[in-house]
Amino acid sequence: MRTIFPQNAAEEDVFIYLSDAHIRNLVGPRWKIGEARRMRCAGNMALLANARLWFRAEQRREPTMAELITGGYLGKNTPLCPDHGAYEIDGNGIPHCSLHNRPGLLTPVAEVPLEKVTSEEAEQYSAFVANYNRYWTRFFDPIGIRVKMGRDIRIQTCILPLIENSWYDGLAAFSGRTAGSLSESVVLPRTVMSLRGHMAPEWLQHTDLVRKLADRNQLNLSWLGDEISLNLCDGQVLFSVGGSAMGLLGHEVGRSSSLEPLVIGYLGSALNLPTYLAVKVTDPKKAEQSIPALFSALGPRHSRDGELSVETYSLENHHGKPLYVANFTLWVVKLRLYSAVVDDRLVIASRRDIVTDLMDSSARGGRARVVNNEGNMEMSLYRSAFKQLEEVVNLGYQEEVRRACHRNLPLAAILLKNLALPADHFAAETAALRGYSPYCPSGGNYQLDPASGAVTCSVHGNRYRPRQPESGDQNSATLKLVNSLERVNARLSFTPEGLMTTVDIRRKAE
Ligand SMILES: [Zn+2]
Ligand SMILES: [Zn+2]
Structure with a gap:
């Protein structure tokens, strides 16, 4: 771990190392069973506390443990500490276990001896082991965490990823198992959120969705590069969608090879907030020529009345550059998407001014300030761009x-x-x-x-x-913290050592 995060590095204020022995201990029977007993004892003490309140409400005085038992306040089966500690109610009416202490101040697991286990505990532990082995088949791997404190905070972790996890495998397949470059070249001053990803060329070639799309429409995607970003701009919100909607949408996309749910979902969000999608292109000329075909591929093959349909035309040139419009009709709703190639990015936006702003910024040489990070996935939240969204x-x-x-x-x-x-x-x-x-x-x-x-x-x-x-x-600690943020950036990279994550929190100058 010290070869990945070298000692005395300038970017290290805190270093946390969770060794493989430590992780073995945490998942071992000594700890797991000890912790389960401790939690059961804490549950018993909550029961005692409730019984004591009941007694006090009836008798208007503090009970003793014996009075709770004989008075039937604890039911037929008096709760017993799984480690055979003795329960007591102290003078202030707070329940207490001779081994596990009291609620909120429980004795640490390591300080309560564990010598024998019941057959039930042994069974439960084997079930846990079986479940654990489904994810971590071979190793207990160490985890390293490095933190840089100050006005800006950086937290880096290095872990070996879960071996059989569909989320991880899907991400690795999409993004490739090596890091690529992630650029902020299409971030506008009013961009509030940006999700950037590196795309593996193999993913593009082997994904059903892309292959079908290309075959069906004789679409040549040879100009497609290896970076994609989805961006959200500040604006008035007309309606807000619960978090589960995105999950439903993701499900649909994962299951069917149809683009329709994805297109309708994107149009729905575009209706609400200004959004834009940008993909890197290797051949800007070819990419631009493909825009009309690309849009018609997004629509259905045979358009019937009252369903999603699309027409594409090009708009007047903006400073000598063409801008394309796709006109989507869904039932009675008409929505337009705007597209152009700006430098080495193909941009599809829900508002025309996003595309023209990007063109203007490129004409002014805005790319000089661009930040390029190495990674596979990156998400940035630009807190200071929140105006109407605030x-x-x-x-x-x-x-x-x-x-x-x-x-x-x-x-x-x-x-x-x-x-x-x-x-x-x-x-x-x-x-x-x-x-x-x-x-x-x-x-x-x-x-x-x-x-x-x-x-x-x-x-x-x-x-x-x-x-x-x-x-x-505004003086509450939570709001003070939120208001002090300028941007938050989270990045994920697949490296030969494992999965590296970096969270950067940049705060406003005082
Ligand atoms: Zn106890
Ligand atoms: Zn309140």
């Missing part, structure tokens, strides 16, 4: 925060309403009960509203009367 992102983020806050309400209702606990005891009481202190991410307080008798958050209300602030508290 509002939507903020609103979406505040909705997530509100939902997270409301998840604490059922527990708050039990403690504050049913057990009449003072509001300021809620966090501490839950820490004893569950091992964590619940809080509102926006700094709200949970209170019992005397008028309605319901427990509410002072910022977010409750499920029946939800509220949320228009924008988050």
Whole structure:
């Protein structure tokens, strides 16, 4: 690992090495069974904590362990510590195990001896081993992590990839098992997200989709290069699509060899936000001549009424360069895509000004500043380009925060309403009960509203009367962090050593 990440390198502030012995330990029976017992004991202590609250609600005083058992508060089968620790309830009403300590402060696995296991535990462990071996057949491989701290943060990891994993194999087949060059040449100042990939030439030749496309339309793709990028620009959002939609789309594409779901999906996103696709070309002239054929290949073979159809024409020259338009009709919706070859990239965009901006930037010699990274896949998020999108992102983020806050309400209702606990005891009481202190991410307080008798958050209300602030508290730690970002870049490379990932976080100057 030190030959990959050399010692005393300038880009190293933190180095974490997970040796193969360490990984063996983590997946070995000593650790796995010890950890399972510890979790079962923690579950038992949560049960004891609930029984104690029940006792207190009825008797208005703290119980002893014996009173919980004899009073039937623990049901017929009193919970037993799997390591034979003894349970006790301390003076503050917090459950305690003589071996595993207490919720939130559990004894480390290595400090609880493990000598014998039950046949059930042995069986469960063999099932885990069988499952593990399906992914890692031969090795336990070390993992190295290197971190550079400061205003800009860089995190690099080197791991041996999962051996039989369809996601990994698919990616390696698409991108090839060696790294290529990934260029930011088509990134505009208003680009908010860019996904770049290196394409293996073998993938292009052997993929059904590409082969069929070429055969069916006598399309000659010999000009196609080895880089592709999908980019998203800042803009007004008309509708937002849940994350599952992309997953569904991906499923469709994976299954059928038809382009239609992919084309309709792209058109759908283009309708919403300005997007563009760019592929590297080895022969710009040939690529340009192929644009009309390429567009007609995207449409269906025989167009019927009311289905997807496409026509292509070329628009007036922009500074002596032709610009092509594809006109898609789907039912009653008409959508246009614009295309041109800019330098060594074939660009297909949902708005004309994206293509003309790229042409203008190329005419001004914009390529001089271009960053080229080595890798197989790269994703960049340009935080500072968020202008019109900012509002939507903020609103979406505040909705997530509100939902997270409301998840604490059922527990708050039990403690504050049913057990009449003072509001300021809620966090501490839950820490004893569950091992964590619940809080509102926006700094709200949970209170019992005397008028309605319901427990509410002072910022977010409750499920029946939800509220949320228009924008988050700019002084909250989370928002401060998000606002300080300028860009985030994540890169994945296949190297002879294994899978290398690099995350670069660039922050704004103070
Ligand atoms: Zn225990
Ligand atoms: Zn709240």
